[in-house]
Amino acid sequence: MAIAESVVELLLQKLVDQLIQEAIFLRGVRDQVEWLEAEFRRMRCFLKDADSKQEGDGRVKNWVQDVKDVAYDAEDVIDTFVFKIANLRRRGFVGRIRRYAFIFNELITLHKVGSQIERIKNKIRTISESRSTYGIENISQGAGSSSQDWRLTSPLAQEPDFVGFEKDLETLVAQLMEGKPRHCVISVVGMGGLGKTTLTKKIYNNTRVEKHFHSRAWISISQEYAVRDLLQNIINCYMVLSEEELKKMNIFQLRHKISEYLQEKRYLIVLDDIWTNEAWDDLKDAFPDMNNGSRVMFTTRNKDVALHADAQSLPYELRFLETDESWELFCKKTFPGQDIGCPQELEKSGREIVEKCHGLPLAIVVIGGLLSRKEPREWENVRKSISWQFVKGQPQISRILSLSYRDLPYHLKPCFLYLGVFPEDYKFRAKKLIQLWVAEGLLQRRGDETLEEVGEDCLKELIQRSMIQLANRSSSGGIKSCCIHDLLRDLSISEAKEEKFLQIQHENVDALSTSMARRLAIHHNALSEYTSLKSSTPCLRSVLIYTQVVDRLERKQEMFLYRGFKLLRVLDLNKVAIQKLPNEIGALIHLRYLGCTRSRLERLPSSIGNLQNLQTLIVTTYNKILNIPSQIEKMQQLRHFQLKSPSEVGAYQEVIGVIEGHPRLDRISNLQTLSCVKAGEWMHGCLGKLTNLRKLGICLDNEGAYAEVFYEFIVKFYCLQSLRVEGKQFPSNFPFPRFPMLSKLRLKGKLEKLPEFTEFPKNLTKLTLLFSELKQDPLATLETLKNLRVLKLRDSSFFGVEMACTAQGFPRLESFQLRRLHELEKWRVEEGAMPSLLHLHINGCLNLEKLPEGLQHITTLKKLEVWNMPDEFKERLQQDRGEDWHKIHHIPFINIRDTETTFKALAPPVLV
Incomplete structure (x- = not known):
């Protein structure tokens, strides 16, 4: 319904x-x-x-x-x-x-x-x-609410609760680190929802495991995969290679590249969710056996796959939870953040409900998420519902998951079903999902809140109900990305198909199956096959393309998309190599979301102005400049306009949008995101009226002709949450915003000096400075910012030779990056400084003599990366013999290398 x-x-x-x-x-x-x-x-x-x-x-x-x-x-x-x-x-x-x-x-x-x-x-x-x-005219009689929010303020759990697998963890850690030196495969086997990924992630991040292996990587396989994509993903874990370099290599060369890198290293490779023998055969030659204790670790539902990979290693079959363990997990999920456990009057019903889960962690987690939002009087109804469902003879897990779906409030059900558009094991960004929900019309207005704020609440509620999992948080503590367990994803797809809500297309395209679809998600490599169909789907409203490889559209395929679906609301060309947008795009007048996230666009066509219903325009391009026609002023419903570079080149090249002419952007009163564009004529008469902006990125010209206009109106952006400004030089009286909502600030350009700490936004959580050329130690001011979690001092932001972190400085800092501070020679860290630091990255600070002594006191530090530093500096960090080893020996993950073989640690998704 x-x-x-x-x-x-x-x-x-x-x-x-x-x-x-x-x-x-x-x-x-x-x-x-x-x-x-x-x-x-x-x-x-x-x-x-x-x-x-x-x-x-x-x-x-x-x-x-x-x-x-x-x-x-x-x-x-x-x-x-x-x-x-x-x-x-x-x-x-x-x-x-x-x-x-x-x-x-x-x-x-x-x-x-x-x-x-x-x-x-x-x-x-x-x-x-x-x-x-x-005979249903009086259906409303007796109908009542089924989802009272009696614990609405329960906090979000950042990690799934780990219950019952402590001994399994110790056993598997021992298997990884001990035993014969031969290369062997350790397999964790069990049905879906049993906790294989959760346990393996815990092992992967175990402190002893991190120290034992020189190199680690985590790769998700899933049922559908492309060998080339998997090999490229493994390479991207270890090396920075351009797209052109990767394209030149065939599959054999890719395997050899990985094998060559792993020579002489004791490595751990996790292959999560591997389904077939063929998948292992496609990858195994990339993992050399150097007889040095290297390991490959599987999670799989198929015991035969584990035995095929290594007949000498017995698969580790994961058990179901015991009764007491099940009850402990249930209480943690149903009463999060509470030490009192289950109230006595609910325990009988609760234990009967848990018994129906038969020790399956995913079922317990989901049913716990359901009951966490129920009033006590409703528990008995849930217990009876599970019992009634047992009569129908459906698989047990499906019954419980379906019960949780049916219990969702009506406004959350379409939001949950929409998650099926993403491929298996896909980690989706929260902002993008909410923008898609808005474009699809799945969210309803609520008072004075924006639709994006409503969407964020819906996302939080789905997480609280354990229908989706939180993968990463932003620097401000918000939800950055999420993922969904494959069983829950299967549920969303099956329910969506029954409702004619969504159709998923894989490699085998069935023309008849798509004829009545309202939304179409194209996965794997089905794009070419789909666009070759002769039949049309006139009722189609959304096309979302998530191919595993980058497709280059031919002209006839482009016309199939831009002319064949005249009523589209959403067109998301994820990983599709778009060379240019044709004028025909302007005919899609109902379009609300347009994503070109793997393009080489140089300009947008003037016909883009015809898209007067467009709400979100996301363009990722390899070019440095994107020309934007003045017709953009006609897009009066536009809420988000974001330009960015692909992730693999984003650190070295940033795309800037050049708005042509003098369009009246003040007509776009709903604009919330504008990033990143060059200052120009368009600013006059309209910049100060864009007061709904939440995110702004702007590049001031070298002469500063438009700087005064910018400085005059920046103080009016009361809703701003993220600000990025690029200029040649900022004035000494730069108006640092003091707005209560601003959490992210990025300044690229010369600063005479930093303002006093009282002039910074009070809730600033992330600060990036580039080319600031500061002569006074910036840490003296920045360490007093109580909410700062991420600090990046990059590319000549500091011209001094010495800086210091004093005791109790940076109380909440979690990530600290020093990059290309060529004048820096000495860095002092007092005991008690940076008590929350997790990640330290030092890159290209060529004159830095040594690491500070105080690092040995930062016990929270989990990851140290040292890139592009002189040999003398790196020699001091050598295990057991380096002069600075005593300062860092407690850090679980230490990575020292040059850019040519840059290591990237891939954290696995947070799954139950």
Whole structure:
């Protein structure tokens, strides 16, 4: 039902929008649209009551499906009409003859849409009458809320609770570090949801394991994989190679490159979620046996795969949790952050519920997340629901997961189903997911909050319910990225398919299966196959491409995308190598989200201005400059416009958008993200009116012609959370924002001196300085910033020879980077400084004599990276014999190397 309610909600918004813009509809249509709007409002009220009834009542389910279908029909009619009228108007007002042709064609279009709406009205009358026929007109009687938020303020758990596998962890750590020196494979085997990845991640990050192995890497395999992509992922764990270099290598050369690197190293490679013998055979030659204790570790559901990889190593079969362990995990998930455990009056029901999970951790975690938001009186209903489901003979795990899905509030169900668009083992960014939810119309406004704020709350609630897992936090402590367990992903896909909400296409494309899809996600290498189909899918609203390899579209494939799907709302070309956007993109007037995340774009076409409904535009390009036409001012619904470089070149090259002409960007009043663009004429008269900006990145010209305009209006950006400014030189009175919401600040350019600590934003959590040329030690000021978690001093930001961290300085700093500070010679760290530091990165500070003595007192430090430093400096860090070894011997992960073989530590996703 939630999907039907979401469909109707989206349609209502569309109808209201068109009624407000009355000129869109000509006489004779407005009355019909008003009738539709009123009728669908009545249906929406009934749909909310139907949510809790349709699972057990086929009549209600059929009625809900009828409502959804007619809402889709109405949406198609309205969108097609608007599309045709927009096309006619673009070419109709040139010359008298063309004007007459336009009027004639518009009347024909009007007649057709009137007839279509009349047919829909008849369907709606039939559906309304059928409520009496089905005997469901009084469904709302007795319906109550099923998800009271009695512990809404429970904190988010950053890591899954680790219960019951302590002995398993010790056993497997011993197998990795002890035994024969031969290269061997250690396999953790068990069914989905048993905790294989959680246990293996715990082992991978174990302090003794980190110290024992010279090199480590974590690679996710999954059911669908491309050998070349896997090999490139392994290479990217260890080396920085350009895309061109990788393309020149065939599969044999890629294997040899990995093998060559791993020679003489004691390494640990984790292959998470490997399914087939073929997957191991495709990779095994890359892992040399140097008889030095190197290990490969598997997680797999198939014992035969483990035996095939290494017949001499017995697979480690993961057990189910014992009764007491299950209860402990259940209490931790159901009562997070509480030491009292389960209240006595709930224990009987709780233990019976846990017993139904039969020791499967994922089932316990999910059911615990469900009950954590239930009132005590509702526990018995949950227990009975599980028992009732057992009669149906479905697989146990599916029953429990389905119960948690059905218990989601109606507004969360479409949000959960949408997660199926991402490939297996994909770590998705929270901001992107929320932007997609907004574009799809899955979020409903709530008071004065932005839709993005509503989306963040929905994401938090799904995490609290253990339906998705938190993977990474941002420097400000917010949600940065998430992932979803493959069993829960399977659930979202199966429910989405049943609801006709989403279709996933793999390599074997079935044209008939896509004909009724509203959303299409193309995974693996199915793009070429799909675009070669002759059949069209006129009802398609979203196309999201997540190929595992970079595809280069041919012209006919581009036209298939830009001309074949006229009603698209979302087009996400992830990893598709777009050379340029054709003018035809401007015909997709319903588009709300456009992502080009692997492009070589040099400019956007002027037709981009036709996308007046576009909310999010994300462009990642290998070029340094992206030219933006002045027609951008027409995109009045734009909320997020972000330009960035691909991750592999982002540290060395930053893309800048050049806005042409003098567009009136103040017309884009909803703009929240604008990053990163060059200052120009567009700033005059409009910059100060962009007061809804949350994220701003701007490049001031070398002459500073527009700097004064920028400085004048920057103080008006009260909602700003992230600011990035690039310029040749900043004035001594640079207006450092003091806004309560600003958490990230990045300044690239000369600074005379840092302001006093009282002038910095109070909630600043991340600060990056580049080319500042500061002569006074910046740490004296920065170490007093109480909320600072990430500090990056890069590329001549400090011209002094000595700096110091005093006791109690940087109380919350977790990550500290010093890069290319060529004048720096001495660095002093007093005992008690940086008590929360986790990661220290020193890169290219060529005159730095040695590491500070005080590092030995920072017991929290987990990772030290030393890149591009002189041989004398690196010699001091050698294990057991280096002069500075006593300062760092307690650090689990130490990486010392040059850029040519830069190591990247890949942390595994946080999965149950």
